[in-house]
Amino acid sequence: MKAAIIGITGYTGLELLRLMNKHPFLEIGGLYSHSYAEQNLDDVYFYLKNLVKDNQLIKEFDAKEIMADNDLVFFATPSGVSKDQAQIFLEANFPVIDLSGDYRLKGASEYEKWYKSSASHKDYLGKVNYQVADLAHLGTKSIKNSSYISNPGCYATATILALTPLVKEKLIDLSSIIVDGKSGLSGAGKKLTETSHYVTASENMTLYKVHEHQHIPEIIQYLKNWDNDLQALHFTTSLIPVKRGIFITAYAKVKKGVTESDLQQAFENIYAEKYFVRLQEQGRLPELRQVTASNFCDLGLSLNNDTGVVTVVAVIDNLVKGAAGQAIQNYNLWAGIDEKLGLEDIPLFP
Amino acid sequence: MKAAIIGITGYTGLELLRLMNKHPFLEIGGLYSHSYAEQNLDDVYFYLKNLVKDNQLIKEFDAKEIMADNDLVFFATPSGVSKDQAQIFLEANFPVIDLSGDYRLKGASEYEKWYKSSASHKDYLGKVNYQVADLAHLGTKSIKNSSYISNPGCYATATILALTPLVKEKLIDLSSIIVDGKSGLSGAGKKLTETSHYVTASENMTLYKVHEHQHIPEIIQYLKNWDNDLQALHFTTSLIPVKRGIFITAYAKVKKGVTESDLQQAFENIYAEKYFVRLQEQGRLPELRQVTASNFCDLGLSLNNDTGVVTVVAVIDNLVKGAAGQAIQNYNLWAGIDEKLGLEDIPLFP
């Protein structure tokens, strides 16, 4: 199948290209970007020399051309782009996997509150299928019959994978959940800001968007599948001086009588058969680098008997599992092929 | 006054030297280290050339010589050294500021539980004055009449400064406190381990010593001054790829009716007059680099009305406020001189 990428020159667009290059069935189709339109891809990015077709042109967005020349389209655009540009695909039921946040929230008013911008039309929002690839087997909504898949946010992916076993099996006090999230700089995108300047970011750590991160509502919306009593989530986001990676530390009070083994068992119940979610042995926690450049989410937990609080650590590569890798995995699930295709690389280690 | 440094070649020993060099009244006396004994300081550390006396010899520990030649001694040694070596100073009431953990816990059994090693004798432990310099004005125990001051740990300093206003003014549910601490690599000392190898630590983050960090009991012990109901503390420690710095994110449920202004006011009540604790405006949080190489602890807080949880961020330089700087400040307080002496540098920025 031939797939177009819209937003090829952003970090997630380039990562899609990197991963599609390894995929046995996905072929790179049209590449679209407003800022670099009419330039050759390997002139803009010399690192792609010899790896993509010579003279592969970056083009200005054109929905009809995309549908004529491709079987599928990935949106790797910043917030606010696909809500308009994707409507024509939604109307045509043309397959889309959208890596942006534009269609993640079911409610238009939720979108408007968190994204501070008007939402797409509710008819379109209603056609969208939000899929956490590694939880697709739990069957909240079948991926196969959708034509528009909304790919989760990077923080949301790691947080949902860390909390689902606890919430679903009702092992914790919902009002006690605290999520302390840390992200590398690529999570903030290519935009040039004082925050992303090397001199600012190196030897530094910053907490940002306190209580306002736009991934909060999609986490709550998803977890309500397992327990509708969940109303709010205390979730903070920080920048740490790494290029890639999300490190989630989630805390919650366990219910009376719950043991560490119970917790471990809850994770095993859900993830034992999942290739891309690797559960550490009881009491051991993952480190960030063990998933770099891979599609894995590694999880570990530890219960503190003095405080009754469980600590869950989840690590992912924000550009792979948190974006392009999960998008490919969602494609595989949607296409009914092995979810591992194109994603079997060993993490880059050291 | 002439001060000896025991453990001159560790990170905190060298940092003491750097800061004493700026102090108007403290003079560098004998320098002691087992591993580098009988070598000249500026032969071992060329970066000190022209800044310390030529031929300043590093010597093997000798308590009598130290007392004969100096007015004061700083222990900048790893855990397990001062519990034996300091006993002779304790008996002689010779002034000591101990930066290590050996005398921080009042109870021998507490020490043995957390440090996994036998404690000093309880008669000695009883003579020790644990002082959080920026809270000395609250007067739990007068610093001036002590001859043995135990300097708080780096994580403990930042955590205690972040939590004291909340605990003292009874604004939070004690059982809900979660502290997510992050430290730079110098916090783990000079020891060569796989964890501290550049290739491991760079582009990585790790959570370590889960529920077992030896700073937990000193935090609880101190906070019980303000509310004896505090029994346990959920406290995690992580390594982030920076050289210096501790970034504490503390969370707690506020009591019913408590507003963000109440919280901010509680911090102002305690810190408004404190030079070294800088409180951000309501709703703004500090970043790590704004205290690098300085003795400041910067604090900020934010209340999430959806979750009822307050987030407090505290940042310090672990080698200054978290070790050598606070030791100098404690010296200043003990000597009855201006606490700022020798510590008025502008942070290294950028």
Add this chain to the structure above:
Amino acid sequence: MKAAIIGITGYTGLELLRLMNKHPFLEIGGLYSHSYAEQNLDDVYFYLKNLVKDNQLIKEFDAKEIMADNDLVFFATPSGVSKDQAQIFLEANFPVIDLSGDYRLKGASEYEKWYKSSASHKDYLGKVNYQVADLAHLGTKSIKNSSYISNPGCYATATILALTPLVKEKLIDLSSIIVDGKSGLSGAGKKLTETSHYVTASENMTLYKVHEHQHIPEIIQYLKNWDNDLQALHFTTSLIPVKRGIFITAYAKVKKGVTESDLQQAFENIYAEKYFVRLQEQGRLPELRQVTASNFCDLGLSLNNDTGVVTVVAVIDNLVKGAAGQAIQNYNLWAGIDEKLGLEDIPLFP
């Protein structure tokens, strides 16, 4: 073909594993390491979970077992190991690709001078084929009939690729060559030293092994293929705070009348058809990250008409092109299959 890896737990051993995993014809055979013998690979390295066979045991070296169970062996051991352990393979003409320095120098006395240790026997040294994979087409010695291939060092690879066109086409004054090499920390291996401690290496740069780097003689030995007048080489090596990568800046006076176009043409003559050597356009120089995690060597040059000096920049990933990647490429050449097999990944970017 089944290949054993000796020294599986070093950086280059693990990198071989990572790359062999992508290879269509190479199968991972026995894995050997003295320090981790009798442990399961994915117990030692959780990041390999689900990616290697469960219970794949790391074993103690056993030459006979290796020959019985495998078709080929890679030595990814530190200096001083294969000179003894490989002799039995040499005698049996069992195929070996040796990533260490033990068999790179033809002369035993050269080895002893630079490695400060006794060399292997000259009969063995004589059977070895030193192969710079991207220059194999120039035919100094056919790779196909060798059973023992010595893989070049990381600095040597980048330097030889940067200098060969200049030396071979006699465009420069040989006595004027200066090579300023910089390496990331993984180049120094897993060994724990003060130099490799994060606190030492971060925000630092160091020049080390001045005039004594053991890659100097293999560069000279190789370049003498093109001009026997080359007697010495001024070559310095530095550590920069990155995990992976070698950045070579080579300088030389060009002969009278030589233009930048002549120089560019010389590089094109040699590399135009080479997939893994990518030549930048005239006057443009590569940056380090454009080859990360890939088998490319990117080259650029610039002639300064005021000084008559050409600057050539070569960048490689030291663990791929500088070690494991080139070893796989040499395997492909030796086996007579497409040199690209298993090595077609897009660099990790950003």
Add this chain to the structure above:
Amino acid sequence: MKAAIIGITGYTGLELLRLMNKHPFLEIGGLYSHSYAEQNLDDVYFYLKNLVKDNQLIKEFDAKEIMADNDLVFFATPSGVSKDQAQIFLEANFPVIDLSGDYRLKGASEYEKWYKSSASHKDYLGKVNYQVADLAHLGTKSIKNSSYISNPGCYATATILALTPLVKEKLIDLSSIIVDGKSGLSGAGKKLTETSHYVTASENMTLYKVHEHQHIPEIIQYLKNWDNDLQALHFTTSLIPVKRGIFITAYAKVKKGVTESDLQQAFENIYAEKYFVRLQEQGRLPELRQVTASNFCDLGLSLNNDTGVVTVVAVIDNLVKGAAGQAIQNYNLWAGIDEKLGLEDIPLFP
């Protein structure tokens, strides 16, 4: 004396403020910046809280006000600002120390060639005194009678200190000099560019402005004081992933018969009495971090007898010795006071 800073919000302006804060005689006067005019300094930079006067206003440039309220002015502005704004001070013989490049080159046409912009008037250029503070004792031009001091560039400072002994004592072949310079990111200033984005700069190295760096002509101009035969200089500049620091590796062929001891002696002849230039023992080379946050330039050299090439390494902190520190030192020399005043800090180590 009261000193104004123009360009207070750039890296070098802030560094001047940090250092002036330690100076016994220099008092901070007016602070000027176009981009932040009419804001309070510690509102813009919270890290300065408690360290500068409350309500210290940043002001719009006003030459008359500056002369009325201050005794001296520092220009810490980007290229192209002081060439216009400083003319009124030049006319009034009001003391200026200019950290920018605008008045470093004596010839207007040189300026125009390298800075690609029109120069100040030649009458003004003629009044300027370019001073390498650590070579002021060699007396190319007395600093005391000048009212306009041009402070050298960061690369130029380290390179001139590395090469002066060799050129002055005619120990090397002038046409063989190669300087390979590396700089941290703060050297490129606060400007937001793709190059300075954390994701670009981290785990990367880049060679930039090949043969075009604007510090080249000031190095040549200065070195011609010692040997007028010097016509050109091969000088490359690279970015390495550190915040602060310049690491210069300079190479040159020594003349026949010159020994390493001769070279070492030449350096001692010039620097033995200089506090801020620290010469390593023969054969030992400095590392970058040993001067961080200090005004030192550390030097080391090594002669390779096989190639006849001497390698000289010079390390400085680009914001201190390469900018603000040298400016304070030049002020001290100009004022006839101890050159060390305000600059005696121990480097930040680790």
